[in-house]
Amino acid sequence: MSNQNTPFRVAVVGGGLGGLSVAVGLLRRGIPVDVYEANPEFRETGLGLGIGPAAHRALPLIDEKLGETYDAMVTTHETSTGNPDDRTIWFRATTGYGERSGNIFHTQRALPSGLTSVRRSDFLGALVNLIPKECTHLSKKFVDLKQHDDGVTMYFEDGTTAEADYVIGCDGIKSRVKTALFPDEPNKPAYSGMYGYRALIPMDVMEETIGDAARYATWHLAPGKYVIHYPIAHAKELNVGFYTLHDKWEDESWVREGSREDMENDFAQMTGAVPKILKLMPSPSQWAIFQNPPIQTYAKDSVAIIGDAAHATSPHMGAGAGQAIEDAYVLVEMLADPRLKERRHVQAALQAYDLVRRPRSQKVVQKSHENAKALCLMAPGIGTDEEKLRDLWTDNFHWLWDLDMKAHAESARSILTELLAKTSP
Secondary structure, eight states: OOBOSSOOOEEEEOOSHHHHHHHHHHHHTTOOEEEEOSSSSOOOSOSEEEEOHHHHHHHHHHOHHHHHHHHHHOBOHHHHHSOGGGTTEEEEEEEOSSTTTTOEEEEEEOTTTOOEEEEHHHHHHHHHTTSOGGGEEOSOOEEEEEEETTEEEEEETTSOEEEESEEEEOOOTTOHHHHHHOTTSOOSOEEEEEEEEEEEEEHHHHHHHHGGGGGSOEEEEETTEEEEEEEETTTTEEEEEEEEEOSOOOOSSSEEOOOHHHHHHHTTTOOTHHHHHHTTOOOOOEEEEEEOOOOSOSEETTEEEOTHHHHOOOSTTSOHHHHHHHHHHHHHHHHTOTTOOBHHHHHHHHHHHHHHHHHHHHHHHHHHHHHHHHHTTOOTTTTTOHHHHHHHHHHHHHHHHOOOHHHHHHHHHHHHHHHHHHHOO
């Protein structure tokens, strides 16, 4: 379709947090959407979810209801400890080995909101409720797409096809949309050099085990490994992760069965609270941490990708979900621009999204990978130096959190203005 005077229709492939946030934002702006989800129901594979201040500010900008929904279920440190002075805490860094084990040597604050966290499944379920059922299509496993002058044809594993004017790929780290769009790009996720053990542990059990420290988001650090825990579900549970550096992952599956002996050996050098928390871990399954290599663009013609499909990152900056939310805000703002009258205009909007979001999100992937080494006390030139660690985290996290989201979107709009001028006859 060449004339955009009537609303164009967007297909969102993937019904995770990023895809549903895009769908909610487009519907809020009067743009028709169809969401295609591979599974027979919407579901999240992760456990806890925490986002920083920039992404938190983006939520109501996508849709006020999105912000209200998140805030209604969020856990903060004030929720957890009952102390208003704790609200702005992001994490506490604690020595997890040796003579200084248990020493809290840094408290990272994230103004104004601190760490805000939810159970992923709870937030996803709330997002689903914001989207009309007639806009959702389940058990639609995307296989391929073809672009043509009038739009995009999508092909699904069940043999069906669907048409859309534009397609947004939100189908995760193993994105088939990305593979279809950029077959020559490095599409295979890369092992990050680390695996972990994960669990949700009830707050009362954790508090009985390690005391009031359970109510604070905490990193326990040791050479080559670290442990993380933070409260979720209105401080009724904790998301817990044990991470260790490991050079190779040769299993085809990203999750493999381990043993309690493996887990105990991996963290044998850690002391203080860590051995106590380790005894609470219900499963020794090992989860490999993968990330996406950088690609040259997130958009091509009438198709774009966002979130993990574009820039899957390791979890060490706590920024994966937040980057998908930032993507969603900029993208829906570009697609709702009133100057988009023809297909070439909408394609320019997708390019503007890419030119603003790609540099930032790829830098987050890089910084998260580097922060894994810092959390494992093995960052080059820093190691176990607590003052240098404090400086590194302060600089990196403020770069991540202090973004003015409205200005970020306006920078994309300025690029769109330039691109639209170039498309004029």
